[in-house]
Amino acid sequence: MCLAVPMKVTEIDGPIAQVEQGGVRRQARVDLVEGIKIGDYVIIHAGVAIDRLDPEEAEETLRLFAEMLGDEPRRA
Amino acid sequence: MTNLDELRDPVLLTRLSEQLRGMAVPPATLMEVCGTHTVAIARYGLRQALPEGVRLISGPGCPVCVTPQDQIDLFIALGGIGGVTLATFGDMVRVPGTDKSLEEARAEGVELLIVYSPMDALEAAARRPEEQVVFFGIGFETTAPAVALAILEAKRRGLGNFSVLCAHKLIPPAMMALLDSEVRVDGFICPGHVSVIIGSDAYQPVAERGKPCVVTGFEPADVLAAVRMLLLQVKDGRSEVELEYTRAVRPEGNPKAQALLRQVFRVSDARWRGLGTIPQSGYELAEEFQELDAEQRFGVEPPESREPAGCRCGDVLRGAIEPPECPLYGKSCTPRKPVGSCMVSSEGACQAHYRYRTREVER
Numbered sequence: 133m134c135l136a137v138p139m140k141v142t143e144i145d146g147p148i149a150q151v152e153q154g155g156v157r158r159q160a161r162v163d164l165v166e167g168i169k170i171g172d173y174v175i176i177h178a179g180v181a182i183d184r185l186d187p188e189e190a191e192e193t194l195r196l197f198a199e200m201l202g203d204e205p206r207r208a
Numbered sequence: 209m210t211n212l213d214e215l216r217d218p219v220l221l222t223r224l225s226e227q228l229r230g231m232a233v234p235p236a237t238l239m240e241v242c243g244t245h246t247v248a249i250a251r252y253g254l255r256q257a258l259p260e261g262v263r264l265i266s267g268p269g270c271p272v273c274v275t276p277q278d279q280i281d282l283f284i285a286l287g288g289i290g291g292v293t294l295a296t297f298g299d300m301v302r303v304p305g306t307d308k309s310l311e312e313a314r315a316e317g318v319e320l321l322i323v324y325s326p327m328d329a330l331e332a333a334a335r336r337p338e339e340q341v342v343f344f345g346i347g348f349e350t351t352a353p354a355v356a357l358a359i360l361e362a363k364r365r366g367l368g369n370f371s372v373l374c375a376h377k378l379i380p381p382a383m384m385a386l387l388d389s390e391v392r393v394d395g396f397i398c399p400g401h402v403s404v405i406i407g408s409d410a411y412q413p414v415a416e417r418g419k420p421c422v423v424t425g426f427e428p429a430d431v432l433a434a435v436r437m438l439l440l441q442v443k444d445g446r447s448e449v450e451l452e453y454t455r456a457v458r459p460e461g462n463p464k465a466q467a468l469l470r471q472v473f474r475v476s477d478a479r480w481r482g483l484g485t486i487p488q489s490g491y492e493l494a495e496e497f498q499e500l501d502a503e504q505r506f507g508v509e510p511p512e513s514r515e516p517a518g519c520r521c522g523d524v525l526r527g528a529i530e531p532p533e534c535p536l537y538g539k540s541c542t543p544r545k546p547v548g549s550c551m552v553s554s555e556g557a558c559q560a561h562y563r564y565r566t567r568e569v570e571r
């Protein structure tokens with residue numbers, strides 16, 4: 133029930149946005165996320181964007197895994 | 209990028225598993241407190257990646273499962289009032305109440321809407337002014353903001369036919385309550401999406417009680433990383449809050465959502481299935497929104513509540529037993545014919561164990 137999925141913001145109209153992922157389109161409230169922009173990835177739960185996903189941190193996570201496994205650093 | 213398919217890559221998972229299995233660590237029991245983690249662990253067979261002596265157990269992380277019998281009975285009883293339409297998330301529909309489930313109540317004529325968002329329940333109320341729509345406000349800190357938005361919106365629009373049965377629960381107080389129970393936990397895999405709202409700092413009191421906490425994401429590699437981070441803490445005798453899920457969670461959480469929660473709700477004592485009443489572990493509506501409280505609006509007397517005979521969901525939710533230790537598990541209780549909430553809910557520990565049981569073979 134707490135399932136929450138990353139979706140991309142495609143249109144914004146005040147507190148409401150169209151979000152999309154893998155061909156699924158939904159309407160969601162985005163007024164709990166500061167400074168929302170088209171193209172942002174947000175985490176959608178029960179029709180509400182609960183926050184934004186940070187693409188730089190996602191890259192950082194992959195780097196951390198490489199480090200954990202003692203791999204050569206990926207591209208900087 | 210954001211789906212991070214890389215974190216499901218079989219090669220990565222195999223390497224992480226091998227690394228984990230090779231760790232020399234003291235025996236430890238780690239608990240996850242989130243239904244989505246429960247499912248990820250079962251689905252990807254992550255227990256097979258654990259070093260000798262390390263166990264993963266489920267705690268009270270499934271919002272449907274922890275909703276106590278009397279709140280379910282009360283909600284069903286509200287549906288018996290003429291002119292009332294019930295609205296709830298789909299996961300709740302098959303959970304057995306004392307006399308019947310919502311599904312059975314619907315077969316007897318109770319009006320029931322299954323909604324994806326509380327906002328859908330609100331719109332249903334707007335479309336049916338002659339009916340009263342009652343929404344079942346269940347869920348943790350992840351879900352409460354969505355319900356709060358619907359409550360604010362109902363008030364703003366002056367919708368006199370929308371109300372909420374408020375049964376929200378808060379995760380950190382439940383974790384603290386577990387520390388005072390007989391169940392031994394050496395570290396917590398903290399819920400990712402609850403933490404998006406409350407922030408990883410919210411687990412500081414748990415860490416201060418000597419229990420390592422790692423907030424992690426939902427890909428199998430995230431969970432394996434969290435297990436490794438926890439085991440390193442246990443091994444070094446540290447107990448800190450660490451954040452693996454940095455792509456979604458900030459230490460301070462989402463301040464806008466927190467302000468909304470403070471506006472609409474008041475923290476109150478709450479009853480949990482299996483854990484009893486835990487002080488300051490739930491929400492009730494704040495003074496200003498009391499008129500939207502279904503319990504006050506309708507004042508029904510629910511039947512005297514009873515747990516399903518023989519069901520040990522309460523023990524499962526406290527981590528006192530694992531699902532297969534329940535005598536009914538896989539016999540009279542299966543996902544097709546569930547006896548208790550933990551087998552009904554797709555995020556319940558019993559259903560997760562059962563559905564993916566072939567992946568739990570001993571290595």
Ligand code: SF4
Binds near residue numbers: 522534548
């Ligand atoms: S197996 Fe069924 S009866 Fe046993 S604890 Fe789980 S839900 Fe309850």
